[in-house]
Amino acid sequence: MSDDPLLRVSSVSKSYGQRVGCADVSFDLWPGEVLAVVGESGSGKTTLLNCLSTRLMPSAGSVDYRMRDGSWRDLYRMSEAERRLLMRTDWGFVHQNPADGLRMTVSAGANVGERLMAIGDRHYGNIRAAATDWLGRVEIAEDRVDDEPRAFSGGMRQRLQIARNLVTGPRLVFMDEPTGGLDVSVQARLLDLLRGLVADLGLAAIVVTHDLAVARLLSQRMMVMKDGRVIETGLTDRVLDDPRAPYTQLLVSSILQV
Amino acid sequence: MATPLVVSNVSKSFTMHLRGGVRLAVVEGVSFALTAGECAVLGGPSGVGKSSILKMLYGNYAVDEGQIIVEHDGRLVDLATASPRAVMAVRRDTIGYVSQFLRTVPRVAALDVVAEPLTARGQDRLAARDRAAEMLARLNLPERLWQLPPATFSGGEQQRVNIARGFITDHPVLLLDEPTASLDAANRQVVIDMISGKKEAGVALLGIFHDQDVREAVADTIIDVTAFAPGKAAA
Numbered sequence: 001m002s003d004d005p006l007l008r009v010s011s012v013s014k015s016y017g018q019r020v021g022c023a024d025v026s027f028d029l030w031p032g033e034v035l036a037v038v039g040e041s042g043s044g045k046t047t048l049l050n051c052l053s054t055r056l057m058p059s060a061g062s063v064d065y066r067m068r069d070g071s072w073r074d075l076y077r078m079s080e081a082e083r084r085l086l087m088r089t090d091w092g093f094v095h096q097n098p099a100d101g102l103r104m105t106v107s108a109g110a111n112v113g114e115r116l117m118a119i120g121d122r123h124y125g126n127i128r129a130a131a132t133d134w135l136g137r138v139e140i141a142e143d144r145v146d147d148e149p150r151a152f153s154g155g156m157r158q159r160l161q162i163a164r165n166l167v168t169g170p171r172l173v174f175m176d177e178p179t180g181g182l183d184v185s186v187q188a189r190l191l192d193l194l195r196g197l198v199a200d201l202g203l204a205a206i207v208v209t210h211d212l213a214v215a216r217l218l219s220q221r222m223m224v225m226k227d228g229r230v231i232e233t234g235l236t237d238r239v240l241d242d243p244r245a246p247y248t249q250l251l252v253s254s255i256l257q258v
Numbered sequence: 259m260a261t262p263l264v265v266s267n268v269s270k271s272f273t274m275h276l277r278g279g280v281r282l283a284v285v286e287g288v289s290f291a292l293t294a295g296e297c298a299v300l301g302g303p304s305g306v307g308k309s310s311i312l313k314m315l316y317g318n319y320a321v322d323e324g325q326i327i328v329e330h331d332g333r334l335v336d337l338a339t340a341s342p343r344a345v346m347a348v349r350r351d352t353i354g355y356v357s358q359f360l361r362t363v364p365r366v367a368a369l370d371v372v373a374e375p376l377t378a379r380g381q382d383r384l385a386a387r388d389r390a391a392e393m394l395a396r397l398n399l400p401e402r403l404w405q406l407p408p409a410t411f412s413g414g415e416q417q418r419v420n421i422a423r424g425f426i427t428d429h430p431v432l433l434l435d436e437p438t439a440s441l442d443a444a445n446r447q448v449v450i451d452m453i454s455g456k457k458e459a460g461v462a463l464l465g466i467f468h469d470q471d472v473r474e475a476v477a478d479t480i481i482d483v484t485a486f487a488p489g490k491a492a493a
Contacts, residue, residue, distance in 0.1 A: 188364035188365060191364065192363065192364055192365040217363060220346055221343075234320075235345055237318050238319070238342075242272075245275075249274070
């Protein structure tokens with residue numbers, strides 16, 4: 001574990017006119033750490049994720065990111081071109097709906113290879129080999145490389161989206177409800193895959209989910225949001241086993257036992 | 259004598275906000291120290307707060323008051339106030355924990371569940387698996403189960419996977435929450451031998467054992483948890 005954080009979030013707020021999206025959120029994230037952001041619909045989780053990943057500009061606050069060369073950069077003061085490069089190389093973003101993160105009318109292999117081409121890889125053989133390797137790692141059979149994701153099931157599309165994001169070796173991945181809308185059996189497979197990849201690659205990740213079981217399985221740390229504010233934060237198992245805030249207690253006690 | 263973990267004046271209560279804010283005091287004034295090479299046992303009837311104490315020591319429960327000082331990586335860390343990141347580091351390298359029940363993860367084989375604490379510390383995966391296989395063999399878990407996820411195992415089989423996972427590392431402090439509860443006599447004896455092995459290696463152990471035979475076989479000191487009942491503490 002490195003001693004320097006990868007991301008420093010200070011007092012990030014986003015309001016939509018009078019309405020609060022998220023308010024005064026601060027935390028540090030270290031390499032190799034998975035942070036789960038939980039809370040019910042409308043609690044500001046996705047707004048926060050979009051602000052952190054610069055898909056949305058916050059109304060106030062700052063986010064500093066430690067670049068590969070060790071220098072710190074304020075994300076909101078970077079040029080658009082620099083931000084785009086960062087998003088294509090050092091970051092990944094896994095959307096809840098794979099169609100938002102994939103190109104549905106090009107082949108699975110091209111979906112993965114495209115990210116490599118975007119960072120300057122030009123050798124067709126290398127790109128195809130890397131794409132096939134990554135499809136294998138997310139358990140998509142080699143004979144599906146030339147198929148379009150339109151022909152894939154929901155679970156396969158989500159795995160393809162993950163391969164597309166991880167092929168460039170990012171250091172930070174944002175995930176918005178990565179298992180939302182999937183069957184539980186498909187969900188289990190995806191979670192196991194994500195757990196393994198995050199551990200093997202030493203990725204840092206911020207995972208937005210309303211599913212506390214997903215948070216328990218994937219994350220070491222957890223942040224509970226309500227009405228745009230962080231109301232409780234700590235080790236994931238501490239927050240789930242000894243919830244302190246009234247709202248966290250309500251969330252935890254609402255889990256159905258199987 | 260080295261005391262790698264010192265607990266002083268720890269108290270714990272639960273505030274149930276969904277029950278009108280009822281405050282449930284669990285323990286007060288908990289104070290003791292663990293000695294390297296010895297096994298201390300938390301004694302007292304069910305519901306007196308034994309598991310809560312173990313969970314606070316592992317950072318799983320928050321602490322209301324007091325200090326839990328552990329020697330970690332040549333420094334002293336107060337687990338009562340440590341950051342999540344510091345607690346994670348203490349768990350990885352200093353304090354091991356065998357919980358009462360195994361929390362299973364879908365699709366992960368028993369062998370990998372056991373090897374994980376080693377791979378999490380950066381050890382070679384194959385070597386970690388070999389070590390995990392040794393542990394499972396010692397605990398008499400049939401080899402045909404090693405490659406299967408433990409979700410479908412019996413209670414005793416899951417417990418042995420859990421024990422193997424907890425004992426595989428060389429953590430200087432080891433917490434045991436009823437590790438022998440669902441084991442037969444032969445496997446109980448294996449666990450007793452494993453605890454003796456840890457003591458010889460200088461590990462400080464703290465456990466809860468309802469089984470009197472096991473308790474008598476392993477305990478060097480008994481910590482009477484009823485002395486920490488709320489309202490009873492001297493201070």
